[in-house]
Amino acid sequence: MSDADTDADAVERAVEGCPAGGNDEGRDGHPATDLFTLLGRAHAVPILAHLVHGGSGAWRFSELESALDVAPNTLTTRLQEFAEAGLVERRSYDEIPPRVEYQATDRARDLDPVFRALHDWMDDHGEPALGVVVGDESASDD
Amino acid sequence: MSDADTDADAVERAVEGCPAGGNDEGRDGHPATDLFTLLGRAHAVPILAHLVHGGSGAWRFSELESALDVAPNTLTTRLQEFAEAGLVERRSYDEIPPRVEYQATDRARDLDPVFRALHDWMDDHGEPALGVVVGDESASDD
């Protein structure tokens, strides 16, 4: 090991913590793992992407439900998890019919570099083993 | 809010695909989700970090097992998944006692920008809701 603290350093810091130490936050206690676990759940990324993509911000429950084709309970769970993680802000208006709007927070938008890096990684490696290609790397996006 | 196609663009591209369209690779069919799902599994990030951190590369099964405190079957599963995803290279030497070495591939090392961005995000937002802080943002790492 001679160059084991340059590129892997960020990973090291991002993964710091003690496994099975007594915490019960996510599944291991690692911050990175927590985030991955959260985003790794069903429809998590599509939902978040949909919310983030909406610059206007306001998204109704049924809008997300029909647009993303997600079961209502699952959508509720994801939304709650996101709200709990501070990625989504929930605003309920006390009127009839009831209206609840979900909006991606600044925290969620700031995740963009991560997705950008991820996109760059996928674009660079093609990701053949995972089955799906990124989409259109032929288009001059960035 | 009228900047709905700048920062969220990468997320859009990273999430492209059709939900429940007919694919059955990971769980949704989104490349990003696949990666998150893979890394979101138990001990996935610690294992990968341990492998990436070892610049020399060669890690024995029992080394990982004892160092990470992971059940053998789980470790085997993660290692297989990583190998299948091209993140880890498995080399088995036909000798007695049998020796198998696992090494992080270039593809895995190139994930560093993602982790770096993630670390930066955590460092920026503190990640209070997810329970665990990044580690030492007091130290001048980057």
Next chain:
DNA sequence: CAGAATCCCTTCAGATACTG
């Protein structure tokens, strides 16, 4: 030593039905 196989348990996620 490395890991495959087995059993058991927990969690997740979808469908459905019902309420404010």
Next chain:
DNA sequence: CAGTATCTGAAGGGATTCTG
């Protein structure tokens, strides 16, 4: 409209045991 409740099925993950 926006959920909550309940149920069922399916993976995930751990411990243990056994084999090459």
